[in-house]
Every structure is written in structure tokens, then in C-alpha cells.
Amino acid sequence: MDLNKKGYIRVLESVLAVLIIFAVIFFLSYKVQKQDISIPSVVESSQNFILEVVSINETLRSCIIQPYTGNCIHADFEYGSIECGDIFASTINSNLPRGYEYACEVCRGPLSCLSGEPIPLESVYTKAKFFAVDNEEVKEKVLRLYYWRQAN
Helix, strand or coil, X not given: CHHHHHHHHHHHHHHHHHHHHHHHHHHHHCCCCCCCCCCCHHHHXXXXXXXXXXXXXXXXXXXXXXXXXXXXXXXXXXXXXXXXHHHHHHHHHHHCCCCEEEEEEXXXXXXXXCCCCCCCCCCCEEEEEEEECCCCCCCEEEEEEEEEECCC
């Protein structure tokens, strides 16, 4: 009878050891839930609408495909007598979701060419659209919109 008691105790110790090991593995491998990194629908719809307006509007398209690169609301961004920077600023400001700030750039190719004030590093939502350019020197231009929440 003494031998059976020792056997039960050994089995019970083994089961407890396995449970403790599984518990430790579970808690060590438990990952903190990731933040929801999806784009807010109001931001996505605003960016899509603005890029669509630029695609359709001949004046804005002509501003995009001219040689200027950089901030698309800059005062130097003009095409002939057209003040492109002012047109872009009014188009974006009239469709910007409340509580957000933005930056905008027109670049040659996919790399960013934005200079000036830095864009915040957290929760920046960006959307870009490529435009074909009928120019041997520059084959494509990119209009890129950056949105982020206003600092309180």
C-alpha cells in the first residue's frame, strides 16, 4: 500500500510540473494585443476624394505634371498664371477631416521629397497617386498626402 501512495504522489507531481511548465510558456509567449493600425474611414475617404479630384481636374493635373517638386501648398508652386499652391491648399482644407493636420508633396518617382517642417512620427496616414508625365526627362510624378491628428 505504501508503494501505491508513492506512485500517486509521483504522478501528481508530474502532472503539476507539466501544468506549471505550460503556464510559464503561455505567459511568456502571450503577446500584447496590437493596436488597431487601420486608417480611420474619415481619413481614407478624404484622401481618396482629394486624389480623385486631382485626377479629374485639368488645372490640378497640369500643376502636377509641370517641373516643380516639393510641398504642394508652397507659394512657389505655380504653373504659368495658376497659383497651384493656393488651389491645392483650398482643395485639401475644404476636405480635411476635423482634428487632423496635413502635408502634401509632389515628387519625381516614389521617394519622398518633402522638406521643411517634419511630419510627426506617430499615426501618420499617407496615400499617394502616380501620374504619368509626357516628358522624356521625367516619366512619372507622385502626389502624396500625409494626415495626422492635431496636437492638443
